[in-house]
Every structure is written in structure tokens, then in C-alpha cells.
Amino acid sequence: MVFDRKALAYRSDGKLIIRGEDTAQAKQSTWQNIALNAFQIKDAKLGQAQVNLKGILPSLQVRDIQSIAKDSVYVVDEIQFQPAGKLTIKVTPSDR
Numbered sequence: 001m002v003f004d005r006k007a008l009a010y011r012s013d014g015k016l017i018i019r020g021e022d023t024a025q026a027k028q029s030t031w032q033n034i035a036l037n038a039f040q041i042k043d044a045k046l047g048q049a050q051v052n053l054k055g056i057l058p059s060l061q062v063r064d065i066q067s068i069a070k071d072s073v074y075v076v077d078e079i080q081f082q083p084a085g086k087l088t089i090k091v092t093p094s095d096r
Contacts (some may be wrong), residue, residue: 026093028077029065031057034087049076051089068093 034056042048053062068074072093080088 028090028092031089031091032086033082034089036085036087039087039089071095 031051031053034051034053038052038056040050042050053065057065065074072095074091075094076089076091078090080090082088
């Protein structure tokens with residue numbers, strides 16, 4: 001079966017789905033100098049963790065991260081353990 005790419009499509013909750021190419025601009029970010037105690041595992045089975053970035057990253061950057069996190073989740077691509085109990089985390093935002 002083939003559907004016209006211009007045909008309207010709706011999710012089960014009634015929200016319109018926009019078809020076409022993926023135009024997401026998700027780019028990997030690197031968060032550095034994170035204290036070990038700022039990183040907490042919330043649900044190991046689901047792979048969920050929380051990172052407190054306040055006081056680590058500039059406040060404008062933290063606000064940008066929080067605004068993205070309202071509609072997306074951050075997927076951890078890599079965690080590097082640094083000397084003196086610090087972490088470097090590489091993340092990419094992804095749609096929920």
C-alpha cells in the first residue's frame with residue numbers, strides 16, 4: 001500500500017502529524033566538569049538519570065537545556081570519568 005506524502009495523518013490523540021523529511025537539528029552537546037554527586041541514577045531499569053547542571057554550566061546554557069528537556073529527552077552517548085571526581089557527559093536530545 002502506498003500513501004501520498006501530502007495526505008494528512010493524525011495520531012490516536014487527534015494531533016496532526018507533519019510528514020516529510022526529518023528536519024530535526026539535534027546535535028550532540030558536551031557537559032564538562034560535572035561533580036559525581038550532581039549525577040544521580042533515577043531508574044536503572046529504564047535507564048533514567050538526572051544531572052544537576054546549575055552552578056556548573058552558565059545559567060543561559062542551563063535554561064536552553066531545560067527548554068529542550070520540556071519536549072525531549074537527552075540520550076547519553078558517552079560518560080567520561082575525569083580526575084578529581086568529575087564527569088564529562090556527551091548527550092543528544094531526542095523526541096519523546
